[in-house]
Amino acid sequence: MIKFIHSADIHLDSPLHRLEVYDGAPVDRIRQASRRAFENLVNLALGEAVDFVLIAGDLFDGTWRDYNTGLYFISQVRRLTTAGIEVFMVAGNHDAAGRMTRLLPYPEKVHLFSHRDAQTRTLDPLKVAIHGQSFGTGAVTDNLAAGYPEPVPGYVNIGLLHTSLTGREGHETYAPCTLADLENRGYDYWALGHVHQFEIVAETPMVVFSGCIQGRHVRESGARGCVRVNLKAGSAPEVTHHPLDVIRWERLTVDIGGAQTIDQGLDRFKAALETKIDQHDPLPVIARVDVVGETTLHPRIAADPEHLKESFRSAAIAVFGDRAWIEKITIRTRPDGRAATHPGPLQELALFVDTLTSSGSDLLALSDELAALFQKLPADYRSGDARLRPDDPQQMRELVDQAHALLVRRLKKDAAAS
Structure with a gap:
């Protein structure tokens, strides 16, 4: 049996998306989140004793501020190669946009596919052939999959590709291709990157977006991670999603309809937030809160919305401490029609x-x-x-x-x- 990990969209040392402007934000914890999630990936690969690791693009997040990002990556993948686990990568649009990412040599057994044309690398003892092509620029609009090599006879063939397929909401249309393009190539598994949501696109052959390993903002809510794949001759691949993230983002709707006092609204908020925290325990939760409902409190809230927002933030700190943090609060209450x-x-x-x-x-x-x-x-x-x-x-x-x-x-x- 062949075991490997398929990951993508790691975005090492990604910026905070303006989170640092909020008082009380766990800035240091968030800044380190992508590194801690990547360490979880390495630990999973070592613990499962996989044969190899795939990274389907966007390992980095563009140009490094300094060399520490690259040196950190090399120190982590060396843990893999020392254990005999090889790493195969393609560069995605964020990698290609960076310049410093090309200046540090990777360790032996860490393979970055060329952007000039599609290549094939083989693991002959395992009879595995991995095919891939990197992005050469930050915006590739050609169908890269059309130029991928023919499958190697008698080998398990895996395609490694950074693509939006025919398009996915919230993602630029890069390296576009159809599902038929992939199916007709004759590979056993397609390891895709670029789309940050885990998705099994097709099962024959298996075509999978592993998703990002750590959510970076509220649009990347819920569990994020990689997939572990088991391949047996004559059987369909077994795909298991493994969460790797160290902080969870969530949207929280608090209905204060009918509430007569601010304290009643606060009680509903605390109950709703506690439900989310319990759902993701032991990971901390960063929440964006929408306050809705028809209430007699609406005129008071509308006249001074900051009071309610800061009351919610204060309650979150007082009750839940560092288990939760409120990123943003939007108020969409309505007047009580019976008033x-x-x-x-x-x-x-x-x-x-x-x-x-x-x-x-x-x-x-x-x-x-x-x-x-x-x-x-x-x-x-x-x-x-x-x-x-x-x-x-x-x-x-x-x-x-x-x-x-x-x-x-x-x-x-x-x-x-x-």
């Missing part, structure tokens, strides 16, 4: 806001009216993930809702004082 309508001007204002926010075209027209004001905002409000997007009707609706709540609160305060 009493204020008479007079406040009622007229509420009707006007309801009319305005129910029409996407009216919201975009309002955005055009405020365009000059948006341009005067500080740069932090006009760039990055947290930027204000006046062309987004949903965000404009939230801004109008917040302005309405603030205005009602101020009018009530002035009326009480007069």
Whole structure:
């Protein structure tokens, strides 16, 4: 029986995607996550005594800041080669985009396929042939699979390829090819990279995306890792997904519908977060929270959303410590439709806001009216993930809702004082 590990999209020392701007973020832990996950991969390969390891591209994340990234990789793969485990790699779009990645020699038994044409490397004692081609540039739009060699007769043939196939949401269309292109090549297994989600695309032959080994942001939520493959003559490959990640990302929806107090909302948040933490125990969880629901608290929340957000962050720290961290909180609550309508001007204002926010075209027209004001905002409000997007009707609706709540609160305060 042949045993090997298929991995991809390791992105060693990937940047933090702006996580360092948040107070209390476990920056050092997150910065080291890709290395700890890679060490888990090496430990798995050694513990399972596999015959070889495949890396289907994007080992690195572009140009290194210094040589420490490359030296770290060499120190880890030497643990494999010392144990007699060979490593076969193709460069992906992030590897090809880097320059320093080409300057350090790899240890013996670590094989990087050329980008000039597809090659075949054989492990003759195992009767295994591995075929692959690296990216030469950061954006390869040719069908590389079409040029892969014919299978070696009498050998187990494995294709190592960094590709988006016919396209996958959230991923650039690189080295595009069809499933038929791979099936017609006559190989026994296709080890694919580039798509960060684990996926068995086909079973005859087995075509697999191993996914990334460590989620780097909330779009890469859930368990991440590699696949261990067992191949027996005359049998279909046995594919087992092995989590390797050391931090989990999750989306968390907290419904505070019907809540009468902020404390009730906090209790629901803590219960929902605890469920996620227990699901991924013992790994820590980084969560993006969406607060939803129809509640009488909505005007108060809309008038001062930061109070609720910081209350949630404080509760997470107080109750769960370093088991959880809140990356971002989005508030999408709605007014309680059963709440009493204020008479007079406040009622007229509420009707006007309801009319305005129910029409996407009216919201975009309002955005055009405020365009000059948006341009005067500080740069932090006009760039990055947290930027204000006046062309987004949903965000404009939230801004109008917040302005309405603030205005009602101020009018009530002035009326009480007069």
